[in-house]
Amino acid sequence: MSDPTDNATDDQLFAEEQLARRVEQERLARETASGATHCVDCGEEIPVKRRELLPYATRCVDCQGFADLMDRRRR
Ligand SMILES: [Zn+2]
Structure with a gap:
């Protein structure tokens, strides 16, 4: 059931989600822990x-x- 196109999209979404989470964490760290x-x-x-x-x-x-x-x- 795994279509390579679907997999690529999932990976991309996953990477974007990870990036968004990291950006958010860095923003929170700047606003709270680091000042x-x-x-x-x-x-x-x-x-x-x-x-x-x-x-x-x-x-x-x-x-x-x-x-x-x-x-x-x-x-
Ligand atoms: Zn003061």
Whole structure:
């Protein structure tokens, strides 16, 4: 029952589905695990420019500066 044409189409659909899933996962990873759209400390929105420069930033400039200061003091 397996027509080579059908198989090719299935493979193509499968590949497209896999790709779409990977793109979605990468998008989610960028939005969640690898950073935040809002500062974790004060809740202010982190400017897009800052997020582009620092994709892993989870704080706004002010809070990051403060966190860095605290971090330095602990050492
Ligand atoms: Zn902040």
